[in-house]
Amino acid sequence: MSYSALRNWAGKGFWAVTDQALFAGTNFMASILLARWLEPAAYGAFSVAYAVFLLLGTLHTGLWTEPMLVYGSGRFSESFAAYQRILLRSHWRFGALAAFIFLLLTLGFWTCGAQEIALSFLGLSLAAPTVLYLWLVRRGAYVLLKPQLAALGGALYLILYLGLSLILLRTNHLNETSTFLAMAVAGLFSAEAIRRRMKTGSDRITTVDDVRHLHWNYGRWALLAGLFSWVPGNIFYLLLPAFHGLEAAARFKTLMNLLMPILHFNGALGQLLVPGMVRALSPGKLRRFALASLAVLTAFALTYWLLLVALGSKLMEWMYGGKYLEDSDWIIWLGFAPVSAAVVAVISSLLRAMERPEIVARLYGLLAVFTIIAGIPLVWIYSLDGSALTLLFVNALAALYFSRKVVTENNLLTGI
Template identity: 25%
Template sequence: MIERFRRIVSGQRMLALYDQAVVSGSNFLTMILIARQLRAEDFGMFSLAMMSMLFLGNLHRAIFTQPMNILGAGDAPSVFAGRFLALLKVHRFAIPIATAILAVISQIFFPETSLLVAVAIYVACYFLQEMLRRYWYTLRETDKALRNDLISYAGQVVIILLVGSFLPLDSTLAFSIMAFTSLFAFLAGLAQLRLPPSVERYHSWQVLVQQWTLAKWLILTVLAVWGAGQVYPFLIAPLGPLVVASFSACRNLLNALGIVIQSIGNYLPTHAAVLLQHGGKAALGQHICKTFIAVTALALAFLFVTQMYAEELLHLVFGGTYDSAAPLLKILAWGAVSTLFASALGSYSLAMGDSRSGFLANLAASAFTFTGGFFLIQTQGVTGAAIATTFSLATAMLIQGALVAIRYRRITERGTASA
């Protein structure tokens, strides 16, 4: 019994959950610590810079790491190592291109040279570390990825906490600390990287062309997801950094739910696919019901706390700086719950072999963002932005749900016909 328990807690699936908890939990704590230590105006600028970095990170994942994970899973070790090295070499061009994009965004949203330099360095270090951790994920060496993320993500929490205790923290210093821990993790990872004795040689362009079939759809999905909700801090930037800071503080607090959302996205698709394959449509239907009972219970508890104690939560987490943002938090909480349901729905969609529904749902939500969302921001200001964010995310959830229902019904019809 003890040996079985040890195998379970040290298995690849559990290690992946530990790793996700480290990454999501550390990022959540990092944003909270920075929000507490920066002045509201500075935190507004920091938030726009961080959102810019996250956008580039999502594009990097779509172009490089996700296709590498999918295609590399079927490669022989020597072939996959060649793919990895070829993609790593592409970063000689990818990092300058990302820096140029970042410079354009900076001129519009955070025109401060020192901040731009710090963010650009962090982007470069993040790209390199992300390549290495995804390499280990593909090889199912999750323990190495976990150790690397403890250095980078948990490390940034510790250093920001320590530095903030002795020095006044600003946006540039915060990004510099994150860049340092990410670079240190990458260098530490290189030291333990062991490639196969023989490695296939590939031209970088050859690998990019091979991955483009997947990457182009992933890029479109990233753009649709950002249009569905992530873009709102940029849309309210003309209202001033104080407004952006209050809006971002609420979103960062609600990201506590993101750990659950990420865990669902990592675990549920594979588990549901296996269940469908071996247990059939009836078993999948029962699992869907059980999952949504649990998700509904969590959503109701989350909404109760955020609606009843919004001001108290903001005061506890941010030390009184953003207490006045309680009405925004109450509105945005409904959007966070929509994302929770959408994550579960999207996981079942993938399990049933449908990878397009997430894109279509977020595309519809993006259409609302740039029509109804613009109108609400123009007429209602930051409150309109909170309402629009929630409507956008709810739109994505509802359309995703409809598409999942259609997909499930078709599976049922095929099963009945074959019977």
Template identity: 25%
Template sequence: MAVAGRATELLWTRAKVLVWGRLSALSLVDQGLISGSGFILNLLLARWLPAETYGAFAVAFAVFLFASGFHNVLLLEPMSVFGPASYADRLRDYFQSQLKVHAVLAGTLSGLILLSAVALKAYGLRTPLTGALMGSGIALPFLLLLWLARRMCYVVQSPFSAVMGSVFYFVAMVAGLVALRQRGMLNPFTAFLLVAAASTLASALLLYQHGIFGPGSEPQGSLGWREVIRENWGYGRWLVASTALYAACSQTQTFLTAGLLGLGLAGVLRAMQMPSLVMTQMVVASGLLVMPSMSRDFGLGRIAHLRRKATLTSAALAAIALVYAAALFVAASPIERVLFGGKYASFAWLIPLLGLMPLCTGFATGYSMALRASQRPQFDLLANSVSAPMAVVSAVLFIRWWGIGGAAASTVLGFAAYAAVFFLSYRARPWDCRGMARNGD
């Protein structure tokens, strides 16, 4: 009986591993599709539009990314935590309430962006940035709705549905871009409208699958959206400052380049970042995969295991990113020709410099995930509190001294400071695990 029980346990464990492996693979595919959509969108616009026009899109896209960070910490993250834990028996009502929260939050963020576009127009500034910001403000609620619908798929443990929504969005967006270009209608405003349309269709597909609307979608309980928004705020308010600081660290250079050097060079800076952003996305995805294992080690008091995983993760990701950066250094000019057809050939030297960004991110990942797994999120705020001022001050100085090269150097410096704080915090943290044995296994 004992042997049979042990065999059953092993089979059950293997089955769980296979299930979670499949879910993780689907999650990576989904994230790859969404990240790939953004990459293709920026790549094609950088190739097809004049540098100044693409620069306007790049600035407006940076504004969107800044705003989306608040949506993430005030809606997506709380929903991922509280949905399966507190509302598993009435998820449809909970999702409908979160949609109302989304309407309020995304509507507010969208309104602020649209007001900035109106202000530019009111001041009589003739710049493509006005239309780009207008398009960004219109697209924001719809693209964030797609992110919300995809996150719902993960709450109900159905990443395959998220993949289907992402595939639909990817195909619709790429087809729309080609159609707009063939008709001579492609510009930042119409590109954002296309994003809004593709997001709306993909979101409708996913929300219908979740039963959010359609037959039988009437609320079954008394769950109010105000109750949900209070819960979201209670969770996410501590992350708002960190989100704003991280955005300052990563987006300031784009804004200052546009203001000090012009929209054209802001577009160049964004275009030269694209190869490094590919590796950065891979590093971030790898870190998210290893974090649950670290959390389990911390909960069981296996601190030696957790520390070993943190060191190995950071070392491995940094080594991979270093090889990638070396490849960018060797092949910067050919990469620029493949991606942009020689349009930015005189700026290809920026590609390997910006390739140091994922190296810094990779080095920080293992240590940052270990600190988060040990329930110490304050170190994330500390890292951003140090890196953001350094990035802002260095951007102002470096851009004035060295132009666009200074903007790239400032970006790398900000990420290097971010990595250094995590490493030093990890080394200095007392790993007592609340009284558990220091090397308990």
């Protein structure tokens, strides 16, 4: 990679990290505030509802966002404006369905007397359409390799979300419902700020049938991969309340919160991987790009792990005001999970860029099956300890599976 190319990608990486820091940082701070001020059962309900929302988000990502990263960077790069309009119309139909599903869940939980969870799903019914809209528009900026536009939206999101949350806190109305309402308002205005500033090139017509056909052929595998990849990181938010109550889910969430900064940081860089690899699809060049990406992401993850080893317990005490300290020893071990996740992020991006999402789906499917088979008895018997142990092992296994697949598949190696 030449110096000018390296400098160009470093600049884009800076804006990508800035964007991710602004968006993820506000959500991270809201999660910390809820952990400090809500009762453990209420915070556990928030954690459960958000995990279910992420499951719904995998459907959206698999069918719209992930194919867009590939086809928007390649086949539809000259007609991205028309292509994006087709995707946005489909998104709003999906968003309306998501809101309806969450409202049904709200009614069901309220009828059963689970008011904490019902209030969380009520908030998600309002936030889901606009948050998913924001996800799609932000990724569009990455397709155009304009992460500075996403960062602009991130700054607006920071001001609106934290400003609204502060007003809610001062008026004693900050709870699991109002937090999602603030997220919905901030997400809508931030998405519009990004979309209206995107220069999308030619407005040449792209047929809806072509887009649907391509997205389904690619997205069905991305959809499966997303659903399967949700299991290792989020199934514990459903298992823990089922076996040990909402408080157990709250305790697990407080541990995972400490991993979010590095996961979001590497996730920001990871948003550039698929479009960058698509543009680097030539023998030798793609290999160098992938190895450089792997070195950068794993280096950051290892550095963060060392930070958690040194300061993990103190960080938990400071963040949660002395609450949830009984589980602080686990943060040292869980800190290694982002290292494994960095390896998986690079290799899975490589496979997606080569239009081989079926391999990603199959590997994640194996991991999902293992997580369920091993996780259910471990969580049932050992509660949070079983969840943490399963999470660590599955992340390490994922890195091993993905690495082995690239090494053993000769047809993949010859392509890079």
